[in-house]
Amino acid sequence: MCGIVGYIGKQRDIKVGLAALKRLEYRGYDSAGLAVFDSAKNQVLCVKTIGRIEALENEIANSGLQLNGSPALFHTRWATHGGVTQANAHPHHDCKGNIWLVHNGIIENYKELKEMLEGEGHKFLSETDTEVAAHLIEKFFNGNLEEAVRKAIKLIKGAYALAVISRDDPQKLIAARLSSPLIVGISEHDGYIVASDSAAVALYAKQIVQLEDNEIAVMNSHDFYILKEKQPEDLEMTAQDIQKGNYPHYMLKEIMEQPEALENSLKGRLIVNEGLAKLGGLQNVADQLLKIKRLRIVACGTAFHAAMIGKYMLEEYAGIPTEVDIASEFRYRKPILEENSAFLCVSQSGETADTLAALREAKRRGILTLGIVNAVGSSIVRETDAGIYNHIGPEIGVAATKSFLSQLSVLALLTIYLGRQRNLSVIKGQRIAGDLQVLPNLVGEILQKSDEIKALAEKYSKYNNFIFLGRKYNYPIALEGALKLKEIAYYIHAEGYPGGEMKHGPLALTDENLPFLFIVPSDSVYEKMLSNIEEVKARGGKTIAIATEGDEKIRELVDDVVYIPKTSEMLTPILSAVPLQLFAYHMGVLRGCDVDKPRNLAKSVTVE
Numbered sequence: 001m002c003g004i005v006g007y008i009g010k011q012r013d014i015k016v017g018l019a020a021l022k023r024l025e026y027r028g029y030d031s032a033g034l035a036v037f038d039s040a041k042n043q044v045l046c047v048k049t050i051g052r053i054e055a056l057e058n059e060i061a062n063s064g065l066q067l068n069g070s071p072a073l074f075h076t077r078w079a080t081h082g083g084v085t086q087a088n089a090h091p092h093h094d095c096k097g098n099i100w101l102v103h104n105g106i107i108e109n110y111k112e113l114k115e116m117l118e119g120e121g122h123k124f125l126s127e128t129d130t131e132v133a134a135h136l137i138e139k140f141f142n143g144n145l146e147e148a149v150r151k152a153i154k155l156i157k158g159a160y161a162l163a164v165i166s167r168d169d170p171q172k173l174i175a176a177r178l179s180s181p182l183i184v185g186i187s188e189h190d191g192y193i194v195a196s197d198s199a200a201v202a203l204y205a206k207q208i209v210q211l212e213d214n215e216i217a218v219m220n221s222h223d224f225y226i227l228k229e230k231q232p233e234d235l236e237m238t239a240q241d242i243q244k245g246n247y248p249h250y251m252l253k254e255i256m257e258q259p260e261a262l263e264n265s266l267k268g269r270l271i272v273n274e275g276l277a278k279l280g281g282l283q284n285v286a287d288q289l290l291k292i293k294r295l296r297i298v299a300c301g302t303a304f305h306a307a308m309i310g311k312y313m314l315e316e317y318a319g320i321p322t323e324v325d326i327a328s329e330f331r332y333r334k335p336i337l338e339e340n341s342a343f344l345c346v347s348q349s350g351e352t353a354d355t356l357a358a359l360r361e362a363k364r365r366g367i368l369t370l371g372i373v374n375a376v377g378s379s380i381v382r383e384t385d386a387g388i389y390n391h392i393g394p395e396i397g398v399a400a401t402k403s404f405l406s407q408l409s410v411l412a413l414l415t416i417y418l419g420r421q422r423n424l425s426v427i428k429g430q431r432i433a434g435d436l437q438v439l440p441n442l443v444g445e446i447l448q449k450s451d452e453i454k455a456l457a458e459k460y461s462k463y464n465n466f467i468f469l470g471r472k473y474n475y476p477i478a479l480e481g482a483l484k485l486k487e488i489a490y491y492i493h494a495e496g497y498p499g500g501e502m503k504h505g506p507l508a509l510t511d512e513n514l515p516f517l518f519i520v521p522s523d524s525v526y527e528k529m530l531s532n533i534e535e536v537k538a539r540g541g542k543t544i545a546i547a548t549e550g551d552e553k554i555r556e557l558v559d560d561v562v563y564i565p566k567t568s569e570m571l572t573p574i575l576s577a578v579p580l581q582l583f584a585y586h587m588g589v590l591r592g593c594d595v596d597k598p599r600n601l602a603k604s605v606t607v608e
């Protein structure tokens with residue numbers, strides 16, 4: 001999964017494109033490159049290198065090239081086909097150095113196309129699938145770039161977001177998409193920028209057009225058109241939304257933004273005195289939702305952990321049988337989808353390939369499809385029948401943090417909404433709504449403990465294995481805490497387990513080198529968790545607890561405890577997740593990890 005940027009306009013300075021590209025570095029950072037049309041020399045100049053954008057900037061400085069011109073292409077790569085080498089870095093070009101392009105996605109039939117083109121005499125310089133697209137466009141090029149792109153993409157199978165320029169048709173920037181996100185940014189002043197997501201265009205554009213699948217945008221420095229009409233929409237986020245501010249990392253900024261994120265997710269949606277949730281995005285399917293007998297929630301990673309908690313909420317308080325599936329499993333097994341059921345995707349980016357593929361399978365079966373998504377106008381948003389936005393602004397850190405808490409709060413809203421359509425009483429609705437309303441403040445109280453949690457991370461920073469245990473609503477939090485730790489503080493291995501499974505295996509691991517982290521709020525399974533703690537202590541294991549304020553008993557029992565405020569059992573996950581996010585963050589920083597861009601990962605997995 002990569003980040004692409006294309007620019008055309010009166011600006012001749014490549015800083016515009018590089019600044020936009022830096023907003024996309026979370027999508028992949030194995031290598032980076034740019035290509036600029038130099039009208040004086042009538043040629044396209046290119047610099048590319050392995051490493052991050054910083055390495056590219058150094059390469060540019062050392063190249064001695066005057067790289068100012070328009071149009072221009074920029075790229076940051078997450079390797080799919082072909083190793084991390086300079087030759088495989090984007091941009092790629094055709095045989096004559098006329099056609100240049102950058103690409104995000106996978107050309108699934110690139111081998112056949114490459115054989116065909118080599119048979120026609122084309123010479124390739126890289127191992128990538130992307131280079132095939134450049135030679136394919138060359139094959140059809142007769143002076144009109146968009147016409148050549150249009151013909152070439154008809155032969156491509158797979159996923160692509162392409163930005164293309166040509167030395168021999170230099171007044172154009174062409175963009176085309178299929179299943180990979182691509183946005184056209186319209187500047188108030190002087191031109192156009194295309195990029196993989198809104199965060200990259202927000203520095204330059206005030207209006208955007210979301211490209212749909214099979215659409216081609218044709219831009220020059222003063223005009224653009226799309227081979228299919230689209231209405232521009234105002235960009236919700238602004239440039240400062242995507243700055244780090246005074247924080248050292250996006251991840252810490254986004255953890256600290258969680259009270260505000262929760263407020264934005266709940267804003268205008270809680271009618272506490274009536275025990276109701278107002279979800280305007282479901283208005284057009286309200287009658288259908290009244291009739292559903294079963295709900296299936298499908299997601300990946302952290303969003304899947306939110307889905308698991310949503311299941312517990314919806315079954316206990318809305319009385320709706322709810323199944324949850326990891327998207328990559330759902331799409332390949334033979335699921336039974338009942339007619340009177342609904343299919344809900346949970347996805348921060350709205351572009352996760354497996355979740356999108358699962359959605360398309362549900363649509364193919366004629367099932368009502370819903371989404372809980374953060375990214376405005378993303379693919380899942382456009383392909384579901386209805387949905388609920390998180391409204392938390394861009395989440396740049398690769399680790400999902402504020403989006404997770406927001407997803408849980410929206411699932412609680414959905415529980416009230418569907419529950420009140422059924423048998424959830426006004427009183428119970430009022431209680432859940434009232435407890436939700438104060439959550440932002442309670443999260444804020446926990447954030448005050450960041451230094452305390454940093455000290456805990458320092459105490460345990462030498463351990464390389466952790467087990468997280470939780471039960472019922474906090475079993476998925478055990479999974480989430482383990483995921484956060486292993487994805488941020490590499491190379492720690494951490495596993496999450498339901499407390500009741502200890503005796504079915506993990507207890508064998510217990511010794512003084514393996515810290516156990518227990519999520520043990522004062523809830524209906526508290527006593528059961530105490531037994532787990534005793535079992536671990538009896539075998540010399542280190543014990544850390546996330547417990548409810550006022551619980552002195554736990555303090556006597558464990559080696560370390562972090563307290564969270566009291567709330568209803570159903571909502572404790574929204575609080576218990578916060579210390580675990582901070583624990584992973586501080587552990588990662590202590591270990592010298594790049595907590596915003598952990599190795600081998602990407603923010604949005606838009607390829608299988």
Ligand code: AGP
Nearest residue numbers: 301302347348349352398399400
């Ligand atoms: C979690 O910290 C990871 N970033 C990853 O598991 C993520 O939650 C997953 O890829 C799903 O992404 P989505 O919410 O954008 O679909």
